[in-house]
Amino acid sequence: xxxxxxxxxxxxxxxxxxxxxxxxxxxxxxxxxxxxxxxxxxxxxxxxxxxxxxxxxxxxxxxxxxxxxxxxxxxxxxxxxxxxxxxxxxxxxxxxxxxxxxxxxxxxxxxxxxxxxxxxxxxxxxxxxxxxxxxxxxxxxxxxxxxxxxxxxxxxxxxxxxxxxxxxx
Numbered sequence: 001x002x003x004x005x006x007x008x009x010x011x012x013x014x015x016x017x018x019x020x021x022x023x024x025x026x027x028x029x030x031x032x033x034x035x036x037x038x039x040x041x042x043x044x045x046x047x048x049x050x051x052x053x054x055x056x057x058x059x060x061x062x063x064x065x066x067x068x069x070x071x072x073x074x075x076x077x078x079x080x081x082x083x084x085x086x087x088x089x090x091x092x093x094x095x096x097x098x099x100x101x102x103x104x105x106x107x108x109x110x111x112x113x114x115x116x117x118x119x120x121x122x123x124x125x126x127x128x129x130x131x132x133x134x135x136x137x138x139x140x141x142x143x144x145x146x147x148x149x150x151x152x153x154x155x156x157x158x159x160x161x162x163x164x165x166x167x168x169x
Contacts, residue, residue, distance in 0.1 A: 003043030010080055010103035014053045015154060016040040018062070018069065018109045023166030025136055026062065026111075028120070028128035038143055039151075040127070041104065050074070050105040058109075061127040063119025069109040073161040078103045081150045106154040108161055136162055 004012045017039055018026035030036040042057030044050065051071075058064050082101040120128045136159070140152050155162075 003045055005099050006103060008103075009098050009100035011099050011101070012044040012078075013041055013102045013104045014044065014050050014057060015079075015104045015106040015150070016054060016058060016062075016109060017106065017154065017158065017162075018064075018111055019072070019136075019162055019165050020111050020115065020133055021165070022133070023136060023162065024133035025139065025162075026118075027132055027134040027139060027142075028061070029130040031126055031129045036144065037139075038147070039139065041102075050107075054107050060123045061120075062131075063122035064111075064113070064117055068111065068113035068117050070112050072108045072110050072165070073158055074108070075106040075154055075157050078105055079150045079153050080104070081147055084146055102150075104150060104154075106158065108158040110165055136166075 006012060020026075026039070027037050028040060030038065040057060040061040042053060042061065044053045045056075048056070054071075055066050058066075058069065080101055080103045083099070118131065120126050120131065137155065140148060140155060143151050
């Protein structure tokens with residue numbers, strides 16, 4: 001696990017919600033896991049701002065570039081979740097902090113380019129093997145249990161902005 005781990009043991013991270021013209025959100029299935037679906041996310045590297053991390057991860061995981069999206073909003077603060085013990089590393093190198101979870105800044109993006117710009121294989125080590133558009137609230141019920149609280153808080157906070165993107169009929 002690379003990136004920045006804060007003094008409490010949380011890895012600093014960004015979460016990415018991409019909304020299409022119909023108000024649906026991008027939902028990706030992780031590589032190698034039959035039923036593990038989630039939003040794109042990724043850890044901040046030293047010297048990066050959350051926005052720089054957002055664009056790096058967006059290209060690495062989804063294949064989209066800054067011109068393909070518009071940032072509509074971000075969460076006011078950072079949202080955290082703890083990892084279950086079975087997902088924590090057993091051995092931590094000397095001088096490194098134990099990662100106990102993720103502290104995330106969430107971004108809501110509008111896809112302004114064509115969806116055919118989505119390219120899950122752009123990275124040498126893809127994160128997702130499939131994707132689809134789903135209704136805005138669908139991910140709360142379907143994401144892995146330990147991320148549900150963060151997903152609910154991020155989606156709830158960003159819902160008023162996302163609602164403006166939904167068709168009025």
